[in-house]
Amino acid sequence: xRKTLLAAGAALMLxxxxxxxxxxxxxxxxVSTFSGPVAVIxxxxxxxxxxxxxHLGRKMGGLPVEVIYEDDGFKPEVGKQKTEKLIESxxxxxxxxxxxxNVLLASVKPAFDSKTFLISANAGPNQxxxxxxxxYFFSTSWQNDQTPQAMGLYMNQKGVKSVFLIGPNYAAGxxxxxxxxxxxxxxxxxxxLTTWPSQLDFSAELSKAKAAKPDAIFVFYPGAAGVxxxxxxxxxxxxxxxxxxxxxxxxxxxxPRQKELALxxxxxxxxxxxxxxxxxxKYVADYVKKYPGLKPSFYGAQSYDAAMxxxxxxxxxxxxxxxxPAVQAALKKADFKSVRGNFKFGNNHFPIQNFYLQDVVxxxxxxxxxxxxxxxxxxxxxHHGKCPMK
Amino acid sequence: MxxxxxxxxxxxxxxxxxxxxxxxxxLVFGIMDLVNLAHGSLYMVGAxxxxxxxxxxxxxxxxxxxxxVATLLVGMAVEVIAMRRLYGRxxxxxxxxxxxxxxxxxxxxxxxxxxxxxxxxxxxxxxxxVQILPGVHYSAYRLAIIVxxxxxxxxxxxxxxxxxxxMLIRAGASNREMVGALGVNIKLxxxxxxxxxxxxxxxxxLMQAPILTVEIGMGEKILILAFVITVIGGIGSIRGxxxxxxxVGFIDTLGRAFFPDMLRLMFTKExxxxxxxxxxxxxxxxxxxxxxxVKPEGLFSAGNR
Numbered sequence: 296x297r298k299t300l301l302a303a304g305a306a307l308m309l310x311x312x313x314x315x316x317x318x319x320x321x322x323x324x325x326v327s328t329f330s331g332p333v334a335v336i337x338x339x340x341x342x343x344x345x346x347x348x349x350h351l352g353r354k355m356g357g358l359p360v361e362v363i364y365e366d367d368g369f370k371p372e373v374g375k376q377k378t379e380k381l382i383e384s385x386x387x388x389x390x391x392x393x394x395x396x397n398v399l400l401a402s403v404k405p406a407f408d409s410k411t412f413l414i415s416a417n418a419g420p421n422q423x424x425x426x427x428x429x430x431y432f433f434s435t436s437w438q439n440d441q442t443p444q445a446m447g448l449y450m451n452q453k454g455v456k457s458v459f460l461i462g463p464n465y466a467a468g469x470x471x472x473x474x475x476x477x478x479x480x481x482x483x484x485x486x487x488l489t490t491w492p493s494q495l496d497f498s499a500e501l502s503k504a505k506a507a508k509p510d511a512i513f514v515f516y517p518g519a520a521g522v523x524x525x526x527x528x529x530x531x532x533x534x535x536x537x538x539x540x541x542x543x544x545x546x547x548x549x550x551p552r553q554k555e556l557a558l559x560x561x562x563x564x565x566x567x568x569x570x571x572x573x574x575x576x577k578y579v580a581d582y583v584k585k586y587p588g589l590k591p592s593f594y595g596a597q598s599y600d601a602a603m604x605x606x607x608x609x610x611x612x613x614x615x616x617x618x619x620p621a622v623q624a625a626l627k628k629a630d631f632k633s634v635r636g637n638f639k640f641g642n643n644h645f646p647i648q649n650f651y652l653q654d655v656v657x658x659x660x661x662x663x664x665x666x667x668x669x670x671x672x673x674x675x676x677x678h679h680g681k682c683p684m685k
Numbered sequence: 686m687x688x689x690x691x692x693x694x695x696x697x698x699x700x701x702x703x704x705x706x707x708x709x710x711x712l713v714f715g716i717m718d719l720v721n722l723a724h725g726s727l728y729m730v731g732a733x734x735x736x737x738x739x740x741x742x743x744x745x746x747x748x749x750x751x752x753x754v755a756t757l758l759v760g761m762a763v764e765v766i767a768m769r770r771l772y773g774r775x776x777x778x779x780x781x782x783x784x785x786x787x788x789x790x791x792x793x794x795x796x797x798x799x800x801x802x803x804x805x806x807x808x809x810x811x812x813x814x815v816q817i818l819p820g821v822h823y824s825a826y827r828l829a830i831i832v833x834x835x836x837x838x839x840x841x842x843x844x845x846x847x848x849x850x851x852m853l854i855r856a857g858a859s860n861r862e863m864v865g866a867l868g869v870n871i872k873l874x875x876x877x878x879x880x881x882x883x884x885x886x887x888x889x890x891l892m893q894a895p896i897l898t899v900e901i902g903m904g905e906k907i908l909i910l911a912f913v914i915t916v917i918g919g920i921g922s923i924r925g926x927x928x929x930x931x932x933v934g935f936i937d938t939l940g941r942a943f944f945p946d947m948l949r950l951m952f953t954k955e956x957x958x959x960x961x962x963x964x965x966x967x968x969x970x971x972x973x974x975x976x977x978x979v980k981p982e983g984l985f986s987a988g989n990r
Contacts (some may be wrong), residue, residue, distance in 0.1 A: 331901070331902055332802055332900040332901060332902060334800050335800060335801045335802075338800070352733055373686075382947070405873050423698060464962040464963070469959070486958065487945070488854055488958055488959070488961070488962050488965070489962055490965075490966045493906055493966070494941075494962075495720075495897045495906070496696070496896060496897065496965070497944040498695040498699070498824075498827065498938065498940075499692055499695055499938050499941040500941070502688060502692055502695060502942070503688065503690040503774065503942060505691075505822075506687065506688040506691075519802060519898060522802075522804060522898045523897050523898050525806075526804070526896065526898070527896055530807065530811075530812060530813075530824045530825075530827070530895070531814060531824050532813055532814025532822055532824065534979060548801075551801075552801075552802065552803070552804040552898060553804075554806070556805075559930075610968065663944045669833075
C-alpha cells in the first residue's frame, strides 16, 4: 500500500514537472467580432477554429490547447485593447483572428512589441505586406489587393471596357478598389467610397454609377452591407443593364439573405466550398455535421487553416515556444494541409496562392457557391517588394 | 441634369423616411416630456415583424399592415409597462430607463430571430425602376416610399390640426399640467401618443427593411439622425420635423453625391476620395450647430406654432 502510494506520488510529481522551457499548454488568443450584425462572421470563424481543434484531438504537438475568444465589437480601439489584454494578462503564445483591416492595423503594434506571433485569418491590409511587414506576422488569408486583382483580370477576359468602383471608406475598401484598378485594362470611369460602417443606403452612389454609363460596376461590401448593396442595386433597376462584379460581397453567410439577387454575380476567392482536395472535403462535411443548418464560409476556412498552421509550428518546435526564431521558421514553412490546397508563404508571410472564379447556383430551394474556373495561379501580392524581410 | 433630379429624389425619399421616425420622437418628447432612446428599437421591431409576417402570409403589403398593427400594440404595451414609471422624473432617468429598453429589445430579438438578421424581399412590381420623366428612371420602391410618407404626413396634419385628439395633443405640447387639470384623461392620451409614435417608427423600419435589410441594432444608427431632426425642427413640432427631415435628407444625399466632385477640383484625387465621405457626413451636424446658434429653440418651437 505504502509503496503504491509512493509510486503514485512520484508519477504525479514527474507529470507535474515538464522538461525545462517547454510549455504546459498552448495558449491562443482569438480576436474577432462576436456581437452586433456582423457577429455571424465571427461565429463562423470560431466554429471553424473549434472544428480544427476537434480534428487535432484538441492537442498541438501533444500539448493541450487553451483558446481565449475576445470580441472586438467591430471597433479598432476595442480590438487593440483586447489584443493588449491577451498579451499582457493572459500571456498567450499566439493571437489569431481579425476580420477587419482597420482593427488589425490598430492591434499589431502590441503584438510585435511583445514578440507574440499574430496570424491574421482574414484582414490583409497593404501596410502589413509592405513597409510594416514583421517576422511576427503571418496570414492564412490574402493581401487585400489580391482578390480584386483577380477580379480585374477576369473582367479583362470578359471584354469589359469601363468600370465604376464602389466600396467602403476604410483600409480594406481602399486596398480593394486599388487592387481591381491595378489589373483592369479598361477605363475606371468613377470611384465612390462610402462612410464605413454607418452608411447603408447607397442610393446616391448607385445614381452616379448609372449616370456614368459604365460597362460594369465593381463592389466590395463584406458582411450585411453586401446584402444591402445587392438589393438596392436590383431596386435601382441596374440588374439587367449594368453587370456587377464583386469581391467578398457574396459568401455562404450573406447568400441565405441575398438569394436570387446574387444569381449571375461573379466573385473571386482563394477558397470555395467545393475545392476538390481531401482536407477541404473533410472540413466542409464535418462542419455541416457539427453545426447543423450552417455552412462554412471563406472566413471559416481561413480560421481552420490558421489553427492548422499554429499546430504545425507547435509540433515542429516540440512545444518549445520560447524559441521565437524556431517558431518563426516553422510557421514560414506552412507545413500543413490547407483546405484551399497547399500554398507557400512569400517573404512578407502572405500566401502565394491560386484565385478562383465563383458563381452562385440554385440547388432546389438553396443557393450555393461553385468554383467555375481558376483565374490566376500562384498569385503573389504586389506589395511584397516593399517588405525588407527576405 | 437627370442625375441631379435623381439625387434630389434620393434626398427627398431619405428625408421623408427620417420624418416618420422624427415625428414620433418629437411627439413623445414634446407632449410627454420623455426622452425615448428606445424609439430606434421600435423601428427595428417594425422591420422584424414585417419580415416575419410577409414570409408567413406571402404578401408584402399584408405583412406590412400586420406589422404596423403589431408595432402599435408593442408601443402601447411598452408605455403601460415601462414608460409610465418614468414620467415626471429627471431626464437622466429617462435616458437610463430607455437605454435599458434598447438592450432588452436587442437581446429579445436575438433570442427570437437569431443573430444573423432577416431580409424582406420585395414583390416584383416594386423591385424595378419606372420612368418618371423622359430619360429619368427611378426605383419604383423608393417612389412608393415617397408617396406613402407624404400620405402619412398629410394624415398627421389632419389628425393634429383638425381632430379633437389632435387638439389635445397640441394642448399637451404647450401646457401639460393645464390639460390634466381640465379633466382630460391624460393617461389614455399618453398611451395613444406613444402608440402612434411607435407605429410611425415601425412604419419607417418596415419601409426601410427591403433597402437596408433587417438586423439587430439597425435602429441605433438612424436614431441619432432622428434626434438631430427633432432638435433642428423644434421639439414637439411635427411641422418642424417635416421641414428639418427634408433638409437633412437633402443635405446628406446631395452632400454625398456632389461634395466629392467639388473637393476633387481643389485637392488631389486621393485626398478628395478619402476626405469627402468624412466631410459630407459632417454637414448635417454643421447644420444643427448653425440652427442652434441662430434659433436655439429650433426652427418651429412648440411655443409659437
